[in-house]
Amino acid sequence: MTYTAQMLDTYPAEINLEHDRLSRVIDALTSCAQACTACADACLSEPADELPRLARCIRDNLDCADICTATAAVLSRHTGYDARLTKAQVEAAIQATKTCGDSCAEHSEQHEHCRLCAQSCQETEQALRDLVPHLTPSGAGVQQPHQAAPQQGI
Amino acid sequence: MTYTAQMLDTYPAEINLEHDRLSRVIDALTSCAQACTACADACLSEPADELPRLARCIRDNLDCADICTATAAVLSRHTGYDARLTKAQVEAAIQATKTCGDSCAEHSEQHEHCRLCAQSCQETEQALRDLVPHLTPSGAGVQQPHQAAPQQGI
Amino acid sequence: MTYTAQMLDTYPAEINLEHDRLSRVIDALTSCAQACTACADACLSEPADELPRLARCIRDNLDCADICTATAAVLSRHTGYDARLTKAQVEAAIQATKTCGDSCAEHSEQHEHCRLCAQSCQETEQALRDLVPHLTPSGAGVQQPHQAAPQQGI
Amino acid sequence: MTYTAQMLDTYPAEINLEHDRLSRVIDALTSCAQACTACADACLSEPADELPRLARCIRDNLDCADICTATAAVLSRHTGYDARLTKAQVEAAIQATKTCGDSCAEHSEQHEHCRLCAQSCQETEQALRDLVPHLTPSGAGVQQPHQAAPQQGI
Numbered sequence: 001m002t003y004t005a006q007m008l009d010t011y012p013a014e015i016n017l018e019h020d021r022l023s024r025v026i027d028a029l030t031s032c033a034q035a036c037t038a039c040a041d042a043c044l045s046e047p048a049d050e051l052p053r054l055a056r057c058i059r060d061n062l063d064c065a066d067i068c069t070a071t072a073a074v075l076s077r078h079t080g081y082d083a084r085l086t087k088a089q090v091e092a093a094i095q096a097t098k099t100c101g102d103s104c105a106e107h108s109e110q111h112e113h114c115r116l117c118a119q120s121c122q123e124t125e126q127a128l129r130d131l132v133p134h135l136t137p138s139g140a141g142v143q144q145p146h147q148a149a150p151q152q153g154i
Numbered sequence: 155m156t157y158t159a160q161m162l163d164t165y166p167a168e169i170n171l172e173h174d175r176l177s178r179v180i181d182a183l184t185s186c187a188q189a190c191t192a193c194a195d196a197c198l199s200e201p202a203d204e205l206p207r208l209a210r211c212i213r214d215n216l217d218c219a220d221i222c223t224a225t226a227a228v229l230s231r232h233t234g235y236d237a238r239l240t241k242a243q244v245e246a247a248i249q250a251t252k253t254c255g256d257s258c259a260e261h262s263e264q265h266e267h268c269r270l271c272a273q274s275c276q277e278t279e280q281a282l283r284d285l286v287p288h289l290t291p292s293g294a295g296v297q298q299p300h301q302a303a304p305q306q307g308i
Numbered sequence: 309m310t311y312t313a314q315m316l317d318t319y320p321a322e323i324n325l326e327h328d329r330l331s332r333v334i335d336a337l338t339s340c341a342q343a344c345t346a347c348a349d350a351c352l353s354e355p356a357d358e359l360p361r362l363a364r365c366i367r368d369n370l371d372c373a374d375i376c377t378a379t380a381a382v383l384s385r386h387t388g389y390d391a392r393l394t395k396a397q398v399e400a401a402i403q404a405t406k407t408c409g410d411s412c413a414e415h416s417e418q419h420e421h422c423r424l425c426a427q428s429c430q431e432t433e434q435a436l437r438d439l440v441p442h443l444t445p446s447g448a449g450v451q452q453p454h455q456a457a458p459q460q461g462i
Numbered sequence: 463m464t465y466t467a468q469m470l471d472t473y474p475a476e477i478n479l480e481h482d483r484l485s486r487v488i489d490a491l492t493s494c495a496q497a498c499t500a501c502a503d504a505c506l507s508e509p510a511d512e513l514p515r516l517a518r519c520i521r522d523n524l525d526c527a528d529i530c531t532a533t534a535a536v537l538s539r540h541t542g543y544d545a546r547l548t549k550a551q552v553e554a555a556i557q558a559t560k561t562c563g564d565s566c567a568e569h570s571e572q573h574e575h576c577r578l579c580a581q582s583c584q585e586t587e588q589a590l591r592d593l594v595p596h597l598t599p600s601g602a603g604v605q606q607p608h609q610a611a612p613q614q615g616i
Contacts, residue, residue: 002185003274007192010266013199030184031156034230038161040524041231044517045167051517052510059506060390062524063382067397069223070378074371076188077195082368088403089375092396099393112164120157198367202360209352209359214544216348216370217536221551224532228525236522239561242554243529249550310493311582315500318574321507338492339464342538346469349539353475377531384496385503420472428465 002027004076015078017134022075025127029072029093032124036065036100039117046111057103057114064100064121067093071128083136090128090135097125156181158230169232171288176229179281183226183247186278190219190254193271200265211257211268218254218275221247225282237290244282244289251279310335312384323386325442330383333435337380337401340432344373344408347425354419365411365422372408372429375401379436391444398436398443405433464489466538477540479596484537487589491534491555494586498527498562501579508573519565519576526562526583529555533590545598552590552597559587 005023008015015022040061043054071093074086101121108115159177162169169176194215197208225247228240255275262269313331316323323330348369351362379401382394409429416423467485470477477484502523505516533555536548563583570577 002181003189003270004185004192006270007189007196007267010270011192011196011199012265012267026188027156030188031158034180034184034226035157035161037227037230038158038165041521042161042165044521045165045232048514051513055506055513058520059385059503062502063385063390063393065227066378066381070374072188073191073219073374076191077367077371078199082371082407085371085400085403085407088396088400092393092400095393095396099390111166113161113166116157116160116164194370195367198363205359205363206356212366213349213352213539217539217544217547220532220535224528227528231521231525236525236561239525239554239557242550242557246547246550246554249547253544253547310489311497311578312493312500314578315497315504315575318578319500319504319507320573320575334496335464338496339466342488342492342534343465343469345535345538346466346473350469350473353473353540373535380496381499381527384499386507419474421469421474424465424468424472 002030007076011078013078016136017131021131021134025124025131026072026075028120028124028127029068029075032097032120033065033068033072035117035120036061036068039104039113040065042111042113050110054107057107060100060103061117064096067096068124087132087135090132094125094128094132097121097128101125156184161230165232167232170290171285175285175288179278179285180226180229182274182278182281183222183229186251186274187219187222187226189271189274190215190222193258193267194219196265196267204264208261211261214254214257215271218250221250222278241286241289244286248279248282248286251275251282255279310338315384319386321386324444325439329439329442333432333439334380334383336428336432336435337376337383340405340428341373341376341380343425343428344369344376347412347421348373350419350421358418362415365415368408368411369425372404375404376432395440395443398440402433402436402440405429405436409433464492469538473540475540478598479593483593483596487586487593488534488537490582490586490589491530491537494559494582495527495530495534497579497582498523498530501566501575502527504573504575512572516569519569522562522565523579526558529558530586549594549597552594556587556590556594559583559590563587 004026005019008019008023040058043058043061044051046054071089074089098121101118104114104118104121106114108118158180159173162173162177194212197212197215198205200208225243228243252275255272258268258272258275260268262272312334313327316327316331348366351366351369352359354362379397382397406429409426412422412426412429414422416426466488467481470481470485502520505520505523506513508516533551536551560583563580566576566580566583568576570580
């Protein structure tokens, strides 16, 4: 159990995204970052003759972990919500979970940790894709600044 | 639902810690990092006359988020497990969750997000404290290097 | 003095980017992440009546710090270099440094730390923009996988 | 060139540490985090028969990178400076740079990237050790809370 949903419900300003959808994405991202960090390390513990084949998977795990962690932090901040920035980071996370999910899927049959990690990446990628249409597209950024919470009523 | 416990169960080398205990700590840390990031941002959205009083809380939130994220990553790696390093980082996380939990608790009655964040910090601090006796103490580090998974059988 | 350039020169595989350009971007990103973290904290230390006006700046600082740190890590990995992933993360960092640079620039006259942070953001944004044309565009990804270092000769 | 020293000089509140010493530590930490990330990836690009021997080094690199990044962020925040928290995190970073420096030093003759990374770890460890006596020891924490910048004059 995480506090993500409850934290959203007690937020003192308006959030322009459905709470359920947003908390699902954040939880998927933090869980995926953990799975990727653990999968990279599990790969490093595989027998010596397996290691070279796993080098790319390890690297994709590390990129995905770093990007998911940063994206979860960005989505956990709602003040001054800037759709262009959020969208660009979400797009990077979609690419990272896709790349890592594909890498891990190649080793799913040999390594159970890769199968689980691929599953976590795919779920996260899907949750991110579901979020995109709800982020105000860059083009409509005209009205964005005025929606920024900390600028209201100051 | 996270993948932490399942990732531990599919780890290809031995882990010198009870899986349940370890996965509980990792999940508490990632959840606490998220709650702290969200709480810092919620504080920034409070009315102007509340902000100065919350400055310290925001700073403690940010420290706690960074430290919990790093600690979760360190605990998610088991290869070459080094008790001194793990213990030192766990001690830092105990201090960070204690400091932030105390800070947030001061504002629990005024701000529901601070109450929730304090609760997450306290739970995480407790989970970390429960882990410490199970980490081989620094003094016994003599036998540590030989337990390092990737060095065995290579 | 950082080790970035030297680390690039001792890399055991080929790197498809000019070393000078790449090390400049990485150094700009890590420096910008530090400046943003420090600027957020400096804003929190400003007099009470200044704080509300700085809330958005603080939030942009935090987003920019997280995104620059993740981007520096991704660019510091060259194994299995995936142009689409790298490009998406670089685009997110361009947006983050632009957003934060603009936010800080609004307070440059009142706060010297905002002026310095805006300068760091602008330099980093420029370094990132200079890198983009040298990242193989997504469309040309066909030949990408074969350039991935760990997949060669395996 | 980084902005660390300049950011310190424009900080709007008092900092209870010598600016030169502090900025040197922060710069060493961010540089070390980058070197460790790059060294882990360089290790992954070494020939297949070298990889198993480097697994532990890679893991130590990753731990050290995560811990140095978090420590640099904590030291870049001066508001509400809490000596116990700062000291605990600095101690963890001393252990991380020591462990990783030792690991990399074992491969210094074979791998130039390990030699450079070991050097960065050792410099950072030394800079951190030089800082410790200047952090008010935990025992003297009595007067700490009152030094916290955001609590003054509020």
